[in-house]
Amino acid sequence: MSDLSAPLDLLLLPTWLVPVEPAGVVWRDHALGVRDGRIVLLAPREEAMLHAAKEIRELTGCLLAPGLINAHGHAAMSLFRGLADDLPLMTWLQDHIWPAEARWVDEEFVRDGTELAIAEQLKSGITCFSDMYFFPEIASELVHKSGIRAQMCIPVLDFPTPGARDAGEALRKGLKLFDDLKLHPRIKVAFGPHAPYSVSDDKLENVRMLAEELDAGIHMHVQETAFEVQQSLELHGVRPMARLSRLGLLGPRFQAVHMTQVDDEDLALLVESNSSVIHCPESNLKLASGFCPVERLWNAGVNVAVGTDGAASNNDLDLLGETRTAALLAKAVAGSATALDAHRALRMATLNGARALGLDEQTGSLELGKSADMVAFDLSRLAQQPVYDPVSQLIYASGRDCVQHLWVGGKQLLDDGHLTRLDEQRILVTARAWGERIAGKAH
Ligand SMILES: CSC[C@H]1O[C@@H](n2cnc3c(O)ncnc32)[C@H](O)[C@@H]1O
Numbered sequence: 001m002s003d004l005s006a007p008l009d010l011l012l013l014p015t016w017l018v019p020v021e022p023a024g025v026v027w028r029d030h031a032l033g034v035r036d037g038r039i040v041l042l043a044p045r046e047e048a049m050l051h052a053a054k055e056i057r058e059l060t061g062c063l064l065a066p067g068l069i070n071a072h073g074h075a076a077m078s079l080f081r082g083l084a085d086d087l088p089l090m091t092w093l094q095d096h097i098w099p100a101e102a103r104w105v106d107e108e109f110v111r112d113g114t115e116l117a118i119a120e121q122l123k124s125g126i127t128c129f130s131d132m133y134f135f136p137e138i139a140s141e142l143v144h145k146s147g148i149r150a151q152m153c154i155p156v157l158d159f160p161t162p163g164a165r166d167a168g169e170a171l172r173k174g175l176k177l178f179d180d181l182k183l184h185p186r187i188k189v190a191f192g193p194h195a196p197y198s199v200s201d202d203k204l205e206n207v208r209m210l211a212e213e214l215d216a217g218i219h220m221h222v223q224e225t226a227f228e229v230q231q232s233l234e235l236h237g238v239r240p241m242a243r244l245s246r247l248g249l250l251g252p253r254f255q256a257v258h259m260t261q262v263d264d265e266d267l268a269l270l271v272e273s274n275s276s277v278i279h280c281p282e283s284n285l286k287l288a289s290g291f292c293p294v295e296r297l298w299n300a301g302v303n304v305a306v307g308t309d310g311a312a313s314n315n316d317l318d319l320l321g322e323t324r325t326a327a328l329l330a331k332a333v334a335g336s337a338t339a340l341d342a343h344r345a346l347r348m349a350t351l352n353g354a355r356a357l358g359l360d361e362q363t364g365s366l367e368l369g370k371s372a373d374m375v376a377f378d379l380s381r382l383a384q385q386p387v388y389d390p391v392s393q394l395i396y397a398s399g400r401d402c403v404q405h406l407w408v409g410g411k412q413l414l415d416d417g418h419l420t421r422l423d424e425q426r427i428l429v430t431a432r433a434w435g436e437r438i439a440g441k442a443h
């Protein structure tokens with residue numbers, strides 16, 4: 001319990017403060033105070049200035065918002081960025097990515113690739129990400145060291161993977177990770193069965209049982225393409241969502257990634273079960289997978305979050321850009337310019353992400369008592385003028401280069417665009433060396 005009369009650790013004075021909850025609100029000339037890693041003060045600037053603070057930051061021209069939440073990705077795949085472009089999902093995955101993973105992915109690859117991804121995400125305004133990849137115990141070390149927040153998913157597939165001879169071993173190692181990290185303040189472990197077409201019923205039943213017992217999330221690629229739905233109808237007689245429902249996987253802890261195919265029955269299952277959907281528009285566009293009907297889902301009450309997917313199918317981890325794509329695409333898909341307006345788009349990239357990952361009591365909005373996970377976007381540049389609505393300017397007229405400062409749990413991880421805990425130069429050199437090795441050019 002923090003001493004309320006003690007000085008604040010940090011007092012931020014932005015031009016605009018967008019808490020996300022309450023929805024649609026922009027506070028001008030307000031301040032945010034932090035003590036012991038939590039938000040303890042939200043007040044008009046003049047009133048806030050009466051409080052003593054160890055550090056005061058003037059953020060003139062900046063919009064202070066909750067940190068962005070990248071609700072789906074494969075961090076270490078950043079080392080495969082640009083390796084196999086302009087291909088449809090199954091060709092990309094089966095003929096290029098899975099062979100490359102079998103050849104290259106080991107502990108060292110995951111360590112270096114995850115660090116690269118974390119550095120890029122922090123510089124893009126992301127304070128929390130979900131990771132679904134091999135050797136999650138190694139990736140977790142990088143999350144711990146860097147100060148970012150994450151959901152780490154235990155990968156489960158029907159075939160041997162880097163780091164696990166079979167699904168049984170993957171789950172055993174995953175349970176140990178769950179136990180090791182159960183008290184970690186920034187890491188939450190979830191289950192990551194890859195997709196309905198790559199995980200059989202018996203393994204999904206195991207996942208359901210364990211997730212229930214541990215109250216853990218289940219994060220899964222679902223209905224990414226029409227082909228996947230067709231194949232499921234042929235093999236199982238039902239669509240993937242109906243099969244997952246029959247197996248008892250759906251529920252508030254279920255995170256359905258992609259969902260480009262949604263019929264009325266799928267929608268009813270999502271609504272009834274209170275499952276979340278994680279929309280990855282740029283990966284879906286690049287692999288020509290299809291279009292997630294975001295507006296329809298949102299209007300039906302489904303919690304929709306946003307993710308970049310891995311850098312091998314995107315090809316960046318730019319969640320601000322992803323959110324802009326989502327907002328534009330939603331209008332085209334719905335045939336309505338009012339679909340996914342800028343304020344809702346920002347909510348999708350923050351609070352909805354936190355809710356999908358089961359972290360909305362800790363993060364996702366700037367509310368008293370929540371963790372001080374925040375980002376200051378600089379809106380003072382030429383291409384952002386004039387500013388009528390700062391949220392509109394952020395979503396439609398800003399790139400990730402406007403990310404100025406970032407904090408997680410009150411700790412500053414990005415200061416004037418510079419990483420405070422990671423060595424950007426070393427990460428760059430290491431990533432280039434991997435590129436040379438993988439391209440066969442290393443000596
Ligand atoms: C369970 S570990 C992750 C596994 O998923 C592969 N992957 C990356 N992106 C996608 C995607 O969009 N759909 C399906 N599978 C994907 C990744 O290469 C790993 O093998």
Ligand SMILES: [Zn+2]
Nearest residue numbers: 073221309310
């Ligand atoms: Zn993915």
